Amino acid sequence: MAARLRAIAALTTVMALSSPPAQADEAPPHLTDGFGLTVTSQPRWVDENRRTFVFSVSTDQVPTPTLLAGQEPGRHAIVVTLPSAYSTTKRYPVQYYLHGHPDRPDSQWNQRVVEKATENAELITVQPNGSGRGWYSNWVNPGAAGPQNWETFHLEQVIPFVDANLRTKPDRANRAIVGHSMGGFGALHYAEHRPELFSHVGSFSGGLDLRNSEIRAAITSTMISPGSGTPTVNADAVFGSPFWPFDGVWNAQSPAHNTHTLRGMGIALYTGNGGDLTVNPIQAVLENRARETTLVTAANLRANGIPFQLHDYGDGSGWAPGCSGKHADEACVQADMNHFVSLLAPRA
Numbered sequence: 001m002a003a004r005l006r007a008i009a010a011l012t013t014v015m016a017l018s019s020p021p022a023q024a025d026e027a028p029p030h031l032t033d034g035f036g037l038t039v040t041s042q043p044r045w046v047d048e049n050r051r052t053f054v055f056s057v058s059t060d061q062v063p064t065p066t067l068l069a070g071q072e073p074g075r076h077a078i079v080v081t082l083p084s085a086y087s088t089t090k091r092y093p094v095q096y097y098l099h100g101h102p103d104r105p106d107s108q109w110n111q112r113v114v115e116k117a118t119e120n121a122e123l124i125t126v127q128p129n130g131s132g133r134g135w136y137s138n139w140v141n142p143g144a145a146g147p148q149n150w151e152t153f154h155l156e157q158v159i160p161f162v163d164a165n166l167r168t169k170p171d172r173a174n175r176a177i178v179g180h181s182m183g184g185f186g187a188l189h190y191a192e193h194r195p196e197l198f199s200h201v202g203s204f205s206g207g208l209d210l211r212n213s214e215i216r217a218a219i220t221s222t223m224i225s226p227g228s229g230t231p232t233v234n235a236d237a238v239f240g241s242p243f244w245p246f247d248g249v250w251n252a253q254s255p256a257h258n259t260h261t262l263r264g265m266g267i268a269l270y271t272g273n274g275g276d277l278t279v280n281p282i283q284a285v286l287e288n289r290a291r292e293t294t295l296v297t298a299a300n301l302r303a304n305g306i307p308f309q310l311h312d313y314g315d316g317s318g319w320a321p322g323c324s325g326k327h328a329d330e331a332c333v334q335a336d337m338n339h340f341v342s343l344l345a346p347r348a
Helices: 002-018 108-117 150-165 182-193 213-224 248-253 281-303 330-342
Strands: 037-045 052-059 076-081 094-098 124-128 175-180 200-204 266-271 309-312
Touching: 037 150, 052 108, 052 150, 076 108, 076 150, 094 150, 094 182, 094 330, 108 124, 108 330, 124 150, 150 182, 175 182, 175 330, 182 200, 200 330, 213 281, 266 281, 266 330, 281 309
Parallel strands: 094 124, 094 175, 175 200, 200 266, 266 309
Antiparallel strands: 037 052, 052 076, 076 124
């Protein structure tokens, strides 16, 4: 009996030594070019916690994106956050998180929101570059900017590249997409165009109604504003002219009006009302107007008989501590992401 116990103990020791720990490796994964993407910088951890890494790629679909401060010409940063108990022997569901305007995937607040929400979730999160003004669309009039095929870049290149290089579960049932503001638009836009790719979609205060004159004004203003990136582009670059009778692309591409393709998908919409409009009025008004587009989307989902969740949290006081119901309030977005992640992945 003693000899048998010693043998079992020895076998257990060997198995423990040969199995990788249930945490990220010391080095992030090495990535291989493919699907039209060339890796221009290999992954590096963003901090000592070794949960989030960033790498960059180039693509002929968006070879010359407009640039925010600190971004490099022709190089698209992509940020990946791994589960806190990541293991190289397992595969994980993946969510794509699309940033807003004028933001970038490697901003610290995006990292904080994702890491907090997924700390105990068995879920990989990928944040691709959407430029300050990419609008998650294939532009119809890019002009001197050259090809700006953001939708092709993300859906036909980034997704298969990620599945080929990371330990994802590469199927619809284990893939979700969500975004904030411009990214909320992008998430519904992508899910409606390619419903076979995603099982869940979410919008955090997205500008979802391209038939809304205020949303049109907001989008066209991002084209000509240096704060959205340099160089600036023509106001009609993404969707063409916003004026009738030349506004057919705006009408056709409006996520609020294409909800029928989302049938069978888990759908979650989140919005505040801006709270006190006299406090931080710009962010208050932005949220208030985004809410109107969210309600139009919800009405069209109901009309199509499609189940969905709507979290219309008003001034935010009942949604999360510190949430003011304003557009880029980190506490509100954190609560949105916490809830959306709870719909996707088992807790570790």
